[in-house]
Amino acid sequence: xxxxxxxxxxxxxxxxxxxxxxxxxxxxxxxxxxxxxxxxxxxxxxxxxxxxxxxxxxxxxxxxxxxxxxxxxxxxxxxxxxxxxxxxxxxxxxxxxxxxxxxxxxxxxxxxxxxxxxxxxxxxxxxxxxxxxxxxxxxxxxxxxxxxxxxxxxxxxxxxxxxxxxxxxxxxxxxxxxxxxxxxxxxxxxxxxxxxxxxxxx
Amino acid sequence: xxxxxxxxxxxxxxxxxxxxxxxxxxxxxxxxxxxxxxxxxxxxxxxxxxxxxxxxxxxxxxxxxxxxxxxxxxxxxxxxxxxxxxxxxxxxxxxxxxxxxxxxxxxxxxxxxxxxxxxxxxxxxxxxxxxxxxxxxxxxxxxxxxxxxxxxxxxxxxxxxxxxxxxxxxxxxxxxxxxxxxxxxxxxxxxxxxxxxxxxxx
DNA sequence: GGCTGATGCAAGTACCCACTTGCATGCAAT
DNA sequence: ATTGCATGCAAGTGGGTACTTGCATCAGCC
Numbered sequence: 491x492x493x494x495x496x497x498x499x500x501x502x503x504x505x506x507x508x509x510x511x512x513x514x515x516x517x518x519x520x521x522x523x524x525x526x527x528x529x530x531x532x533x534x535x536x537x538x539x540x541x542x543x544x545x546x547x548x549x550x551x552x553x554x555x556x557x558x559x560x561x562x563x564x565x566x567x568x569x570x571x572x573x574x575x576x577x578x579x580x581x582x583x584x585x586x587x588x589x590x591x592x593x594x595x596x597x598x599x600x601x602x603x604x605x606x607x608x609x610x611x612x613x614x615x616x617x618x619x620x621x622x623x624x625x626x627x628x629x630x631x632x633x634x635x636x637x638x639x640x641x642x643x644x645x646x647x648x649x650x651x652x653x654x655x656x657x658x659x660x661x662x663x664x665x666x667x668x669x670x671x672x673x674x675x676x677x678x679x680x681x682x683x684x685x686x687x688x689x690x691x692x
Numbered sequence: 693x694x695x696x697x698x699x700x701x702x703x704x705x706x707x708x709x710x711x712x713x714x715x716x717x718x719x720x721x722x723x724x725x726x727x728x729x730x731x732x733x734x735x736x737x738x739x740x741x742x743x744x745x746x747x748x749x750x751x752x753x754x755x756x757x758x759x760x761x762x763x764x765x766x767x768x769x770x771x772x773x774x775x776x777x778x779x780x781x782x783x784x785x786x787x788x789x790x791x792x793x794x795x796x797x798x799x800x801x802x803x804x805x806x807x808x809x810x811x812x813x814x815x816x817x818x819x820x821x822x823x824x825x826x827x828x829x830x831x832x833x834x835x836x837x838x839x840x841x842x843x844x845x846x847x848x849x850x851x852x853x854x855x856x857x858x859x860x861x862x863x864x865x866x867x868x869x870x871x872x873x874x875x876x877x878x879x880x881x882x883x884x885x886x887x888x889x890x891x892x893x894x
Numbered sequence: 895g896g897c898t899g900a901t902g903c904a905a906g907t908a909c910c911c912a913c914t915t916g917c918a919t920g921c922a923a924t
Numbered sequence: 925a926t927t928g929c930a931t932g933c934a935a936g937t938g939g940g941t942a943c944t945t946g947c948a949t950c951a952g953c954c
Contacts, residue, residue: 506900522808524726527941538902543943579892599811606724606808608867619868626869643893648882651869652891655861656854663860665810666821667828667853680850688890689854690781691845708930729911740932745913747930 509535510542514556519599523553523607561600561618564593566625570632579641580682583653586629587678590657593621598661626650656681711737712744716758721801725755725809763802763820766795768827772834781843782884785855788831789880792859795823800863828852858883 513535517526528549532539546552569589576582594601597618604618633646633653642649660677715737719728730751734741748754771791778784796803799820806820835848835855844851862879 520811522724522726522811524724528943529941539942540903540944541901544900549942602811603808605864606805608804622868640893642891644882644886644891648879649886649891651862652858652883652886655858655865658861658865659857660853662807662864663857666824677850680846681854684846684851684854684887684890686890686892688886688888689844689846689851690888691842730913731911741912742914742933743931751912 506535506537506541507545510537510545510552511556511559514552515560515600518553518556519603522603526553528552557600557604557618561597561604561620563621563624566621566628570628573632579636580686583682583686584678586632586653587657587682588674590625590654591661591674591678593625594658594661597621602662622654626654629653653685656685708737708739708743709747712739712747712754713758713761716754717762717802720755720758721805724805728755730754759802759806759820763799763806763822765823765826768823768830772830775834781838782888785884785888786880788834788855789859789884790876792827792856793863793876793880795827796860796863799823804864824856828856831855855887858887 510531513531514526516534517531526549528542529539531552532542535542542552546555566589569586573582573585573589576585600618601622608618629650630646633642633649636642637644637646637649657678660681712733715733716728718736719733728751730744731741733754734744737744744754748757768791771788775784775787775791778787802820803824831852832848835844835851838844839846839848839851862883
């Protein structure tokens, strides 16, 4: 029986799990944890509600499993590899900006909801922050090297914080402010310019 | 009968309203709109549940009234007045940074929850964004002047966006990243420095 | 064929919630 | 004193929700 998965469940089982997790994510992102009802999750997953409980035991455990499944770390090391191959620091920062925006957008729904849930639920599922935290650590290291080689100045921890802030807000506040949704390239160019050279007149 | 409030409700009535609104804010901020139950609101306000409905009709109307009451605009014009009296642009920007952080912190709870609710609820109570939107408009104007006088360069809309991003994220992501909660002054100094002069080595 | 384990199905339990109703109370203006 | 109004109180209604249970089905494996 599927020798590749020695101790794992049968293929069909894993499939059910994933369908449930996907449905959970959809609902969690659009209705929040309190708005996510087990019944609707089961329906959307094309699965009986009892099956859902047989798999995950509890609604809370289901939510935890979902966040664990979807908020996994992005391969930031790989991105940095690509970035390092670029010639100028402007190009490198722009590439990082693109990566930041793309990754944030991919999980925008989860991040927004988790941000509030963290407030809203005492025992917040903080695993939604695993990826950003990891990214920031690596970015701090990267900026540390840049400072060492004289391309940047300042405290790498604060630089990474400022840099990520620029793009974090760009994604998160997109709906609030005038949008200009298509302006990804422009946004990156401007933010990187400000980050590198400042807004002061020269 | 209390000639000062010709058509208004009696003093005791207004008091009840406010107590209910305060309790609603507390709960909304810590449990989200779905987690805010009329019963608990009434209890916390020291008021009968029926009274709550007699005042606001509907839970939704209560939430709307609460957000309208608490998310009112901050007097940004006044802040700009104070800012303009400062000598250097560094000082002015720092003062703006302080104001941004203070205002955001004062409504941090509402903002975080509203950010998710906007996703979570189709007809989001977008009035939570009134103040930030207003602030950004005025900040854009302010930066426009600075560009005209040659103290800043760039597009005022993007400058205001970048500037606010720096502080928005500082407040919103405080819990996520290493915190350094007390670092308000340091944060402002560093963010303003980056905004004005960039992080590029000089 | 017989066993095992994942699933479907239907009904049920024990809550919780938004919202209502009818009546009593107490305060304040007239 | 009487009237009006805000409020308290207690019970209730209709609906939703998390979670359970018992049984039938159907697949693959021995």
